Each structure stands twice: as structure tokens, then as C-alpha cells.
Amino acid sequence: MSRRGIALAVTGLLVLTACGGGHAASGDGKQLTVVMWGGDDQKKAVAAYVEPWAKANGVTVKQDSPTDYAKFRAQVESKKVSWGVVEVEPNFAVTACENGWAVKLDPAKVDMSKVKKELVSECAAPLLEYAFTIAYNTKAYSAENHPKTWAEFFDTAKFPGKRGFWKYATGAMFEAALLADGVPADQLYPLDIDRAFKKLDTIKKDIVFYETGEQQQQLVSSGEVPLIQAWNGRIFAAAEDGQPVANEWNQHLLSYDQVVIPAGYRDTALAQEWLNNFLADAKGQADYANQSAYAPVTPEALQYVQPDVRRELPTEHEDQRAAIVDYTYWAEHYDEVTERLNEWMAQ
Amino acid sequence: MTGEAVTGRRLPDGWGFLVLPLVAFLLVVFVHPLISVLARSLSDPEPGLGNYAAFFDSPVYLDVLVNTFVVAGLVTLVTLVLGFPYAYLMTLATPFWRGVLMAAVLVPFWTSLLVRTFAWVLILRDTGVVNEVIGALGGQPVPLLRNLAGVLIGMVQVMLPFAVLPIYATMRGVDRRLLQAAEGLGARPAFAFWRVYAPLTLPGVAAATLLVFVSSLGFYVTPALLGGPQNVMIGELIVQQLSGVLRWGFASALAVILLVVTGVLLLLAARVVDLRRMIGGGR
Incomplete structure (x- = not known):
């Protein structure tokens, strides 16, 4: 046993040392952990505007998904933060900021002027x-004859069929209900939740709530729910796939996702460096927009977006916009409206 | 011999200490988190019983709790009704067909829960396979999705292996010659089956009941995707409070309430049936 055994042991030790060395080396290198909602979307986004920057700057990109606010809070509270830049909904960004869970961005390091x-x-x-948007199934309703306002969306006599809404309070169904009930778009906030529920009551039996983007596509493509309040990018993707669906842009509600950096992340400077680069990265943003039909946040990026995709971006329909979803309102009222929504749904 | 060693009151020499790693493990991964959950339910956002008061103040949460137990009970019932004859069939089948039957139960078990749930959506929706067949035969579409039916179908499929396997394991240990003996003494086959065979399978049935019922209580993906707003189960509510609204104290209180109610129900069940026998401790 002896000689071979010793040889093996020595090799083993060498391998271990090598691994240890390797570890130390990568530990010294710059590293950024990116967290988004996951799936194909995240792959496209990271490839479009994280990897090129990382390659140029010698940064190793790590990924995790999906964003989970409970994990976010738990990491910050336990002071073991592994997430670097995290895609979140804006109301959570406000809550996280108020509670000190997210880093305040340094205007000197992150230029947001654009x-x-x-x-x-x-x-x-x-x-x-x-x-x-008001998305519709093109077999059930034609380009000429479909609901073009939220009032028509709520009119089940004129446009029969089930209606789809996202099952969360921030799903813009309250905004849609109030617009349908005649509230002027510039006076939406603060939302009159009682009035919104009254309006929602009128079509309650026809409402189907969905949980995920896949469900959204499935419901409207199959015609089961011919009219649905949907995310423009999901409908565009389904239409590209040959499904009979389309977006009506009139009275759409603009929403957006944000990036935050959890408090206590070990390389906040690097995270801000990427963020600053991202906001200036017109080509990277356009590259992602071309694949996803979600709009870039830097106007300069629009010139690099293919014309057929550009038509499908909210940036091209500003004249048809009802409002931008006010997430400072939602940060304050999300809990209480969620509770009422639970109650209302269960009745 | 072994029976004596196990049931003997005093621990045989040093071997008892072998259990220590397990105890330590349970303390770290089970008891400690459980205590922190309990502590959080009483302290977040402020010390006191506020979270519990909030639960009992709103009729919705109680409804959700009741609904959770009703759904778990129905799932258990349907699973047993389907699983018992299935397991019996497995004991009668040739080895080849037994393998096929076993695979039919286990293969879905190894498939991602989310994939299976979405597959059910495709099959059960108004424009899905089932309703298209019904429509082609001239019938009205049957609502199978976003209601109790959808939840039951989805959950029963997930739970079936947990019923079939313990029942089959018990049935395999039952001596079929007892049936012959009963029939030899003049019992009709059905009578022999229900009076002699079935009672001997009870430990398996009881284990299956327990497994299916308790696991069903914690479901949330399946009811969230296949059920409607009226079929919310408490697991879904806990996730919503934990990740959505970030009311961790209230989420902890919900978890504690679920645990306590489940414990009480099991205790009540123990007065009717011998729990120790159910989990296989009996001889």
C-alpha cells in the first residue's frame, strides 16, 4: 500500500492546495451578484448589459433568481448579504429604503440625469x-372592434367574456377601475379604493386572476379570457410566437422595475459602478429591448432598437398613456389594500 | 431478542448515545427555528398578541384556515379511495404489471411540481383537452379550473404515491392464505376481503391518511394555480405575508396557528385510533 498510497496522498494534497489557491485568487478578484426574476428574461438581460461590462472590467458575474423580498430582508438583517444588485418593484424599493435595507445611491457615482x-x-x-395594457384575443375581438378604454374593458354587456387581472394590489387593477369609473387620469392618486372596489364589484363574476406571466399568455392566447390587463412585453412575445393576441395601448398605465443594492453588500462601490455604466449603456439596453420588448430607461437607447420592436414599446405610446403608476402611494398602502383585496376576493 | 432490546426500559450500555447527533441535528434545524417562529409571532412588529388578535379579528383568515383543513380532508379521502384499490391491484398483478403500475405512480412523483401543475392547467381549462372532448360530444363545458375541483385533481395526483406506497407495503405483508382459510370456512369472497383482509391493511391505510393529510395542509403552489380566490390555503397566505407584504410576525403567527390546530386534531384523532400503531410502532 505504502508507496502508491503516499503518492496518492501527496497528489491529493497538491490538488487540495491548488483548489485552495484558486479560491483565494477568485476571492481577490472583483465579483458582482446579479438578482432578477429569473428565466429567459434574466439570461437575456445579463448577456445584454452585465456581461460586456464585466468582461471589460475583469469582474466575475454571479447570478441568483428570483428576487424574493423576504430573502432580501433576511440577508440584510442577518448581515450576510450575498446579493449585489437586485431587480425589484418600485414600492419595495421605497420600503427597503425607508427601513435601511437598501443602500442610498451616491449621485456622484451613479449619474441619473438621463x-x-x-x-x-x-x-x-x-x-x-x-x-x-388592454390586451385582447384577436380571434374574439378584431383590431377595429375591441375595448379601447378601461370603461369599455369593464363593459361586459358590450364586450362579453372573462376579464383577467394580476392578483396583486400593485397589478394596476385599481387604477384601471377608477379610470373606468370616470376619475380623471391626473387625479388618480391617492386612489379611492372604496370606489375602485365598487367598480370591480360590477364585473366580479367575470374576473379571472392570474399569478404569473406564463398564465397571462396562456389565458388570453387560448381565448379563455379574451380580455386581460397585461404586461405589454408578454403579449408581444406571445404574438411573435404566432398566438392570436394584441396590445391596445390607449389608456395604458406605465410601470417600471428598479435596481437596488442591499445594505451591507461587501462591494457597494462596484455595484454602483455597474449601475452607472448601465444607465449610460444605450446599446446594451437596446439589445435587451430588442429581445424582450421592455423599454430602455435611457432615451438615447431608442435609436438602436429595431423599428418593429420599437413600435411595441411604451416609449412610443406616450400620447396614449393614462398615468405612471405611483409607487410611493403603493409603498404606503400596499399592506392595507392587499388585506382588503384578500377579503374581497374570498367573498 | 431484538424485540426485547428495543422495548427494554433501560438503554443498553453506550449505544444510546448514537442518537445524540440526530438530537443535535433536530435541535439546530427544527427546534431552534420553531422557537424563533414562535418568538417572532409574539414580538414583531411589537411585543404582545397583536398578530393573533389580527388573525381572529378578520373572518377571512379563519375562512382560509377552515378551507385549508376541508381541502386537506377531501384530498385525503379521494386519495385513499383511489389509492387503496390501486395498491390492491399491485399485489395481484404479475411482476411485470406491478412494475408498470409502480412506474405510473412514481414517474409523475419525480417530475417538477410546477410543470405538473401547468400541465393540469392545459388539460383542465375551458378550452383544454377535457372540455374539448365534452364539447365534441355535445356537452356543456365543465368548469374544472380555478375552483375546488381543480385543486382536488391537482393535489390528489401529487399525493397519490404517499397513499399507494404505504398501503401496498402493508398489503404485501398480509398472508393471502388467510383469505383462502376464511373462504374455506364458508365466507363469501367479499365478506372474507372486508372482514379478514381489509382490517389487516389498516396500519398502512392509517399511515397513508396521516401522511397525505398533514402534507396537504402545507400546499400552496397547486391551490394558487389551480384554485380560485375562494380556494386560498393557509400556505399561500403565509407566503404572501412573508414575501409580499413582509409582515413576518403575522406570517409566523399563521404558521404557529396551523401547527397548533394540526397538533390538536392529531391528538383528537389519537383518542379514536391508536396513533402509535398508525406510525408503525405497534406489533
Whole structure:
């Protein structure tokens, strides 16, 4: 046993040392962990505007998904933060900022002058824009004859069939209900939730709630729910896939995702460096927009977006916009409206 | 011999200490988190019983809790009704067909829960396979999705292996010659089956009941995707409070309530049936 055994042991030790050395080396190198909602979307986004920057700067990109606010909070509270830049909904960005869970962005390091000021908050920069549109099944309703306003969307006598909404309070169904009930778009916020519920009551038996983007596509493509309040990019993707669906842009509600950096992340400077680079990276943003039909946040990027995709971006339909979803309102009222929504749904 | 060693009151020499790693493991991964959950439910956002008061103040949460137990009970019932004859068939089948039957139960078990749930959506929706067949035969579409039917179908399929396997394991240990003996003494086949065979399979049935019922209580993906707003189960509510609204204290209180109610129900069940026998401790 002896000689071979010793040889083996020595080799083993060498291998171990080598591994250890390797570890130390990569530990010294710069590393950024990117967290988004996962799936294909995340792959496209990372390839479009994280990898090129990382390659040029010798940074190793790590990924995790999906964003989970409970994990976010748990990492910060336990002071074991592994997430670097995290895609979140803007109301969470406000909550995280107020509670000290997210880093306040340094204006000297992250230049936000190029993006819409409505999409920026103290701890967060915008990542992409999307719209809640009136999406319809083109076999059930034609391009000429389909609901073009939220009032028509709520009119089940004129346009029969089930209606789809996202099952969360921030799903813009309250905004849609109030617009349908005649509230002027510039007076939406603060939302009159009682009035919205009254309007929703009128079509309650026809409402189907969905949970995920896949469900959204499935429901409207199959014709089961011919009219649905949807994310423009999902409908565009389904239409590209040959499904009979289309977006009606009139009275759409603009929404957006943001990026935040969890408090206590070990390389906040690097995370901000990427963020700053991203906001200036017109080509990277356009590259992602071309694949996803979610709009870039830097106007300069639009010139690099293919014309057929560009037509499908919210940035091209600003004249048909009802409002931008006000996430400072939602940060404050999300809990209480969620509770009422639960109650209302269960009745 | 072994029976004596196991049931003997005093621990035989040093071997008892072998259990220590397991105890340590359970303390770290089970008892400690459980205590922190309990502590959080009483302290977040402020010390006191506020989270529990919030639960009992709103009729919705109670409804969700009741609904959770009703659904778990129905799932258990349907699973047993399907699983018992299936397991019996497995004991009668030739080895080849037994393998096929076993595979039919286990293969879905190894498939991702999310994939299976979405597959059910495709099959059960108004424009899905089932309703298209019904429509082609001239019938009205049957709502099978976003209601109790959808939840039951999805959950029963997930739970079936947990019923079939323990029942089959027990049935395999039952001596079929007892049936012959009963029939030899003049019992009709059905009578022999129900009076002699079935009672001997009870430990398996009881284990299956327990496994299926308790696991069903914690479901949330399946009811979230196949059920409607009226079929929310408490697991879904806990996730929503934990990840969506970030009310961790309230989420912890929900978890504690679920645990306590489940415990009480099991205790009540123990008064009717011998729990120790159910989990296989009996001889």
C-alpha cells in the first residue's frame, strides 16, 4: 500500500492546495451578484448589459433568481448579504429604503440625469419600463372592434367574456377601475379604493386572476379570457410566437422595475459602478429591448432598437398613456389594500 | 431478542448515545427555528398578541384556515379511495404489471411540481383537452379550473404515491392464505376481503391518511394555480405575508396557528385510533 498510497496522498494534497489557491485568487478578484426574476428574461438581460461590462472590467458575474423580498430582508438583517444588485418593484424599493435595507445611491457615482425623474428614488434606479395594457384575443375581438378604454374593458354587456387581472394590489387593477369609473387620469392618486372596489364589484363574476406571466399568455392566447390587463412585453412575445393576441395601448398605465443594492453588500462601490455604466449603456439596453420588448430607461437607447420592436414599446405610446403608476402611494398602502383585496376576493 | 432490546426500559450500555447527533441535528434545524417562529409571532412588529388578535379579528383568515383543513380532508379521502384499490391491484398483478403500475405512480412523483401543475392547467381549462372532448360530444363545458375541483385533481395526483406506497407495503405483508382459510370456512369472497383482509391493511391505510393529510395542509403552489380566490390555503397566505407584504410576525403567527390546530386534531384523532400503531410502532 505504502508507496502508491503516499503518492496518492501527496497528489491529493497538491490538488487540495491548488483548489485552495484558486479560491483565494477568485476571492481577490472583483465579483458582482446579479438578482432578477429569473428565466429567459434574466439570461437575456445579463448577456445584454452585465456581461460586456464585466468582461471589460475583469469582474466575475454571479447570478441568483428570483428576487424574493423576504430573502432580501433576511440577508440584510442577518448581515450576510450575498446579493449585489437586485431587480425589484418600485414600492419595495421605497420600503427597503425607508427601513435601511437598501443602500442610498451616491449621485456622484451613479449619474441619473438621463432617466425620467419619476422613475428614480433615493435608493433605486430604473431598469426597464413596461405597460399595463388592454390586451385582447384577436380571434374574439378584431383590431377595429375591441375595448379601447378601461370603461369599455369593464363593459361586459358590450364586450362579453372573462376579464383577467394580476392578483396583486400593485397589478394596476385599481387604477384601471377608477379610470373606468370616470376619475380623471391626473387625479388618480391617492386612489379611492372604496370606489375602485365598487367598480370591480360590477364585473366580479367575470374576473379571472392570474399569478404569473406564463398564465397571462396562456389565458388570453387560448381565448379563455379574451380580455386581460397585461404586461405589454408578454403579449408581444406571445404574438411573435404566432398566438392570436394584441396590445391596445390607449389608456395604458406605465410601470417600471428598479435596481437596488442591499445594505451591507461587501462591494457597494462596484455595484454602483455597474449601475452607472448601465444607465449610460444605450446599446446594451437596446439589445435587451430588442429581445424582450421592455423599454430602455435611457432615451438615447431608442435609436438602436429595431423599428418593429420599437413600435411595441411604451416609449412610443406616450400620447396614449393614462398615468405612471405611483409607487410611493403603493409603498404606503400596499399592506392595507392587499388585506382588503384578500377579503374581497374570498367573498 | 431484538424485540426485547428495543422495548427494554433501560438503554443498553453506550449505544444510546448514537442518537445524540440526530438530537443535535433536530435541535439546530427544527427546534431552534420553531422557537424563533414562535418568538417572532409574539414580538414583531411589537411585543404582545397583536398578530393573533389580527388573525381572529378578520373572518377571512379563519375562512382560509377552515378551507385549508376541508381541502386537506377531501384530498385525503379521494386519495385513499383511489389509492387503496390501486395498491390492491399491485399485489395481484404479475411482476411485470406491478412494475408498470409502480412506474405510473412514481414517474409523475419525480417530475417538477410546477410543470405538473401547468400541465393540469392545459388539460383542465375551458378550452383544454377535457372540455374539448365534452364539447365534441355535445356537452356543456365543465368548469374544472380555478375552483375546488381543480385543486382536488391537482393535489390528489401529487399525493397519490404517499397513499399507494404505504398501503401496498402493508398489503404485501398480509398472508393471502388467510383469505383462502376464511373462504374455506364458508365466507363469501367479499365478506372474507372486508372482514379478514381489509382490517389487516389498516396500519398502512392509517399511515397513508396521516401522511397525505398533514402534507396537504402545507400546499400552496397547486391551490394558487389551480384554485380560485375562494380556494386560498393557509400556505399561500403565509407566503404572501412573508414575501409580499413582509409582515413576518403575522406570517409566523399563521404558521404557529396551523401547527397548533394540526397538533390538536392529531391528538383528537389519537383518542379514536391508536396513533402509535398508525406510525408503525405497534406489533
